[in-house]
Amino acid sequence: MAGIKDVAARAGVSVATVSRVLNGHPAVSDAARTRVLAAVEELGYRPNAVARSLRTDQTRTLGLVISDVLNPYFTELARSVEEEARALGYSVIIGNADERPDLQDHHVTTLLDRRIDGLLVSPTDGGSPRMLEAARAGTPMVFVDRWIPGVDVPVVRADGKGAVRELVAHLYRLGHRRLAIIAGPAATTTGRERVDAFREALAAHGLPLPDAYVGQGDFQAESGRRVTEGFLDLPEPPEVVFAADNLMALGALDAVRARGLRVPDDLALAAFDDIRWFVHTDPPITAVAQPRASWGGPPCGPWSTGSRDGPVRRSPCRHGSSCAARAANRRRPRGRPARLPLRPVPLPRTKEYDVSNPDELLRIEGIRKTFPGVVALDGVDFDLRRGEVHVLLGENGAGKSTLIKMLSGAHTPDAGRILVGGEEVRIHGALDSERLGIATIHQEFTLVPDLTVAENIFLGRQPRRFGVIDRRRMEAEAEVLLRRVGVDVPPRARVRELGIARLQMVEIAKALSLDARVLIMDEPTAVLTSEEVEKLFAIVRRLREDGVGIVFITHHLEEIAALGDRVTVIRDGRSVGQVPASTPEDELVRLMVGRSIEQQYPREPADRGGALLTVEGLTRDGVFHDVSFEVHAGEVVGIAGLVGAGRTEVVRAVFGADPYDAGAVTVAGTRLRRHDVNAAMAAGIGLVPEDRKGQGLVLDASVEENLGLVTLRSATRAGLVDLKGRRAAAARIAEQLGVRMAGLGQHVRTLSGGNQQKVVIGKWLLADTRVLILDEPTRGIDVGAKVEIYQLINELTAAGAAVLMISSDLPEVLGMSDRVLVMAQGRIAGELAAEDATQDAVMALAVSNPAGNGTSNGTEASRGH
Secondary structure, X not given: OXXXXXXXXXXXXXXXXXXXXXXXXXXXXXXXHHHHHHHHHHHOOOXXXXXXXXXXXXOOEEEEXXXXXXXXXXXXXXXXXXXXXXXXXXXXXXXXXXXXXHHHHHHHHHHHHOOOOEEEEOXXXXXXXXXXXXXXXXXXXXXXXXXXXOOOOOEEOOOHHHHHHHXXXXXXXXXXXXXXXXXXXXXXXXXXXHHHHHHHHHHHOOOOOOHHHEEEOOOOHHHHHHHHHHHHOOOOOOOEEEEOOHHHHHHHHHHHHHOOOOOOOOOEEEEOOOOXXXXXXXXXXXXXXXXXXXXXXXXXXOEEEOOOOOOOEEEOOOOOOOOHHHHHHHHOOOOOOOOOXXXXXXXXXXXXXXXXXXXXXXXXXXXXXXXXXXXXXXXXXXXXXXOOEEEEEEOOOOOHHHHHHHHOOOOOOOEEEEEEOOEEEOOOOHHHHHHOOEEEEOOOOOOOOOOEXXXXXXXXXXXXXXXXXXXXXXXXXHHHHHHHOOOOOOOOOEHHHOOHHHHHHHHHHXXXXXXXXXXXXXXXXXXXXXXXXXXXXXXXXXXXXXXXXXXXXXXXXXXXXXXXXXXXXXXXXXXXXXXXXXOOHHHHHHHHHOOOOOOOOOOOOOOOOOEEEEEEEEEEOOOEEEEEEEEEOOOXXXXXXXXXXXXXXXXXXXXXXXXXXXXXXXXXXEEOOOOOHHHHHHOOEEEEOOOHHHHHOOOOOEHHHHHOOOOOOOOEEOOEEOHHHHXXXXXXXXXXXXXXXXXXXXXXXXXXXXXXXXXXXXHHHHOOOOEEEEEOOOOOOOHHHHHHHHHXXXXXXXXXXXXXXXXXXXXXXHHHOOEXXXXXXXXXXXXEEOOOOOHXXXXXXXXXXOOOOOOOXXXXXXXXX
């Protein structure tokens, strides 16, 4: 049994050269190619992507060349062919011709060189000497959905004319009489056929098809939008627009909505393709089903066979004469079926685009993305220029994160297009994004906890010397980047040892190491103090001067005017406006949430009661020292300070999550056991942690299950959970908090960051918590949702609860606190009443040295500020 190494040895070349020859790579000399092919023939080597070393009679592989793998119609076609082939024991190798005859013939040649058992082609329009040659040589070959004149091979056809006739009859019964069509390019077989079928179907009902009602598209959404706009400008617009594929139908939908019309009340839309995701369109578009049985799965269904000009005969096929797998099987001995189907990555394609602005780095047109039951993006347009900060603004769940995940390769769009430097691109993963010069700093960190800071910054791109990772160079370069972002972290430090703010700065350093032309920053300031924000802004301004385009996502409206140039607002998955960064905040809020917000920090002081939480002399060596304070019923106490001051560490110790060496925590007169979360919860303390994903949620559990985590024990009787009661309680609190979700059964992982935060808070509200500790409660939450959280705080304190709030957003601390404690270097540096708390006063205490002034509770230090 010959293998690829045997071929390489016989031909006197490397294994890599053999692989290049078998894959049709041009970077191989003619002499080497001849030797490799001779060795393949002599040894009987079968280059099969599923099992390279299987014998000839043990492999059964089909090649499939389709016109455009990025078109949903052909994607579905390929999927169905694969399913039927797999059921018959074949694997499938797919090539994407991208509507280019030369690329089509290249794939055909490569597949034939691999000695596949049969070839299926959905050919591009025009002649093909290579396929004519292959047909004459007796290659088992079938054309799918299209013909090539002069090539006489079996042709598999869907009953497209029958589908059009059914559509027209249905619309006629509904009373429609003015029907228009968006067909493919007139030069293509498909474009001509569908117009002819549509015209014939209308004529059968006595209806005309004026030339003005025939539009030519290119099977892309933009052309559907353009043609439909032309229809709507006619003196007598059509009642129905029929699109020859889904993407053009989606473009038509955008054009109809842009005119303020409704579907199907004002204008009905119909699409030809039967694609599963299409039914999620909102409002629904009629999808005309082509018989899916014609593309595979038992039974195969009725197919038409014959050459383009020859006789056509009907075959009721149960794998009949036109079945490609059957045709191939007649020519090959039956052997053991291949086990694994192959799904190669489609070849990328680019398209020239006339960019009106030479400084344009990035353009997004009509981007649409759906998930089961949810339309995340519905026609978003966006562009980015060289040397500008373009702010992307919107509520949680508006679609911002989905959009940037498409640019970073995590998601692919269902419709629309992305252009980088004027060329249309397809981004299939993070490496594609990086090659295009796009770097993304995600809101949720993408660092590996057990690796060092330097290893994370250069993950997958480590500098090497003599083939070995050059750690000295890597750490030196990491240190330069860390100094550039102004963070004092050793390159050898483990990431798991860092706090949230330092993790954010490491993410920024990682992005800077890519030397990107486009930098996407998703909520980069959410956990930074004002001093750290200024450092970040200085970095951003330097990058802007260097010509880098920056997409900046923030919920802090005051940052927009300070840093941005333009703002694009997204609401409910659609771009609703583009305005200058100098636009007043109230107008930005109105665009973002669709309503005005009268007061940004609506604190409503409540009657102050007795002390609910008392902390005395709390100390943990090396972390915090002699921390003492009280929080009363009806009171909000804020804790401010720089990152590293010990704020989070103190409240985690109060909650029992972390140990402490000395001191006491008392709730309503009852002293709590140290390092005992259960005791703290039983006493009525709740903690909303700063890391909601890592510490506040079970990501793969549902919304209902997460909301019921704290009350699970009280909802259990005799080992059984009161599911009905838990669901009712979860529904009530989810509605109160305005959690945007498909339903209570939706996994929390799939919610937006702001809605995840609402769930974390909601589980404590269900538990009737008396002392609620909020650590960065509005991190990553839009201004509308922030106000909702603030109103909840008001309701809690009005009901007699106590709230202890940590926030790096100093205006939030000042706006929502009745008293402010300021920490510095692990100690309480001072306490300020609400009327005395200003940003200057807080920052003066935050940078002080409380250990050096002899105070423990900061009373003296706070005077005079």
